[in-house]
Amino acid sequence: MMACGTSRRNKKVLLYLIFCVAYICLLYSWTGHLKTRTKNGTSACSSSNHTPATILLWHWPFGKAYPLNGNVCWNLYKIPGCKVVDQHSEFLNADIVVFHQKELALKKQKLPLNLARPLGQRWLWMSLEAPQNHGNLSQFANLFNLTMSYRRDADITLPYGELQPQDGEIEDFSMNKTNLLCWVVSNFKSRHKRSEVYRELSAFVKITVYGRWKNARLPSASLLPTISRCYFYLAFENSISKDYITEKLWRNSYLGGAIPVVLGPPVEDYKAVAPPHSFIHVDDFASVKELGTYLQELAADRERYQEFFRWRQKWKVKLNTDWRERLCKICTKYHCLPQQKVYSDLDAWNNG
Ligand SMILES: *[C@@H]1O[C@H](CO)[C@@H](O)[C@H](O)[C@H]1NC(C)=O
Ligand SMILES: *[C@@H]1O[C@H](CO)[C@@H](O)[C@H](O)[C@H]1NC(C)=O
Ligand SMILES: *[C@@H]1O[C@H](CO)[C@@H](O)[C@H](O)[C@H]1NC(C)=O
Ligand SMILES: *[C@@H]1O[C@H](CO)[C@@H](O)[C@H](O)[C@H]1NC(C)=O
Numbered sequence: 001m002m003a004c005g006t007s008r009r010n011k012k013v014l015l016y017l018i019f020c021v022a023y024i025c026l027l028y029s030w031t032g033h034l035k036t037r038t039k040n041g042t043s044a045c046s047s048s049n050h051t052p053a054t055i056l057l058w059h060w061p062f063g064k065a066y067p068l069n070g071n072v073c074w075n076l077y078k079i080p081g082c083k084v085v086d087q088h089s090e091f092l093n094a095d096i097v098v099f100h101q102k103e104l105a106l107k108k109q110k111l112p113l114n115l116a117r118p119l120g121q122r123w124l125w126m127s128l129e130a131p132q133n134h135g136n137l138s139q140f141a142n143l144f145n146l147t148m149s150y151r152r153d154a155d156i157t158l159p160y161g162e163l164q165p166q167d168g169e170i171e172d173f174s175m176n177k178t179n180l181l182c183w184v185v186s187n188f189k190s191r192h193k194r195s196e197v198y199r200e201l202s203a204f205v206k207i208t209v210y211g212r213w214k215n216a217r218l219p220s221a222s223l224l225p226t227i228s229r230c231y232f233y234l235a236f237e238n239s240i241s242k243d244y245i246t247e248k249l250w251r252n253s254y255l256g257g258a259i260p261v262v263l264g265p266p267v268e269d270y271k272a273v274a275p276p277h278s279f280i281h282v283d284d285f286a287s288v289k290e291l292g293t294y295l296q297e298l299a300a301d302r303e304r305y306q307e308f309f310r311w312r313q314k315w316k317v318k319l320n321t322d323w324r325e326r327l328c329k330i331c332t333k334y335h336c337l338p339q340q341k342v343y344s345d346l347d348a349w350n351n352g
Contacts, residue, residue, distance in 0.1 A: 053334045055327055056094035057086045059109040061102060061126075066324050073328035082331030084324065092118055096146065096330060101127035105135050111143065122146055122337075124330070125346060128158060130239035137347035144343045148330070151243045152272065155341075156333050158326050159273060161250025163315040173228060173257025174309045179208045180299055181261070182230035184223065184252060186212035187238060194236035194263050197282060204292030207234070227256030231299040232280070237264035245270065247319065249279070254317045259308045261295070275311035 060066070065086070073082035091097070091112065103109040117123075122145035127134060148156040181201075188195060201207065210216045210226065218226055227233055233256060235248040242265050249270075253260035262270060263282045270279060285291040298305050320326060343349055 052081045052083045053095045053331055054083045054085065054090065054093050055330050056088075056090050056097045057084065057323075057327060058088070058097055058099050058112070059103050060086065061100040061323055063103070063108070064323075066322070068324065072324055073331060076322075077325055077328050079328045079331055081334070082328055084327045088112075091115060094118075094121060095334075096122050096124050098124045098126055098148070098327065098330070099144075101125060101129065101134055104140075124148055124156075125343070126326075128160070130237075130241050130244045131350045132239050132241065134350055137350050138345075140343075140346045142342055142344050144346055145341050146337060147343065147346075147349065148326075150245070153243075155337055156330055158320060158329065159250075160246045161254070161317050161319045162273070163275060164318050166312065166314055166316045168316065170312050171257065172309075173312075174306045177229060177231045177299070179206075179230040181205055181232045181234065181295060182208045182210065182227060182258065183234040183236070184211045184218060184227070185209065185214075185236075186217075188213035189238075192238055193240060194234075194238065197236070197263055197288060198234065200288040201292055204289050205295060223252070224256045227252055227258050230256075230258040231305070232261050232295055233258035235260035235262045235264075235279070237262075240264055242266075243269050243273075245273065249274065250317055251319055254278070255319070259298075259305075261291070275315050277308060278311050279308075 068084055068086060071082075072084055073079040085094075097112075099109075099111060104111065111123075123143060124146040125140065125144040126148040128150055146155040148154055148158055150159050151157065183198065190196075198207065208230065210218050233253045235253045237244055237246060237248060240263075245262075245264055249260050249262060252258075260279045261282065262279050264270075267281045267283060270281060280291075280294070282288075282291060285294065298308075
């Protein structure tokens, strides 16, 4: 009896010991993992003590060239270690060659497949359009090493706008409203999901529409002042795809000072980039009618309405519109970019 009891206890102790050792090992490997991560994170991406990277833009997006005199990235954006050029004669010196999708698709420009690519040179595919507008990219398999897009999973992410800490005067956009809900639309297509939601919604609330579609084109100088007189703005994207959040949110709504009612990628995509409590997502409502009722209630409730402006005490919006700044951004990421990478199926990535 005695012996049996002891051996049972021993077994228990042994099991307990094994468990402890396993636990310690697991803990140890996890902290080790964390350590390597932090180490790589801090050292791999610093841009000091490196020779400047040469970024060659093969053709200007939409055929519109910007001057690149002097050290553009430093002079305009205080980004060091970056040389942006647009002369094809720099091909052999370029660390990264940038190609904008639109001109390749229209066959206005061609890839320099006749030139031998210097060892280590990387080709970058760039576009800010939604995937549906890229066409068939299978011809570009095994050519590009990097992607630059508004997508968060691109090698370099170029959002249409971003947040910066508020450091200036905060404009009170919550006052002086005369229209409940506004929309500026030039490219109206009834097959767009947004057109259907607009039509349904307009049965419940008054929507003031501007733009080419209604023959009420706004001169660019009056776009934002006009929107500022609206409680809400329809920031409806024409293509629904992940992370595709354009100037309809960043410029029209946030800079205009109307609360955006968004239709586009899922709420999570907005939450990842937009300020908290700054927008109303169409998907959050069981019906368009409920959305309409909510907008009317909110406009009538000063306090609740103003809560949507509170983020402005902390954040301000910066638009990214100059292609030079976009190109310079490559250098801020240069030392964290994957060293060896090929997009063997760019079309699949585009549709992914
Ligand atoms: C850290 O960098 C080393 C060498 O550069 C690499 O082998 C390793 O995979 C990296 N680890 C992580 C977690 O990125
Ligand atoms: C894209 O083009 C490739 C060859 O050029 C073709 O095999 C493929 O079927 C096309 N894909 C679509 C969706 O049209
Ligand atoms: C509201 O409108 C009045 C008159 O147009 C103007 O003086 C005032 O500055 C506006 N207030 C805000 C917060 O925009
Ligand atoms: C870039 O892509 C090309 C074409 O697939 C490939 O041969 C080359 O090894 C890649 N270079 C780097 C640095 O990833």
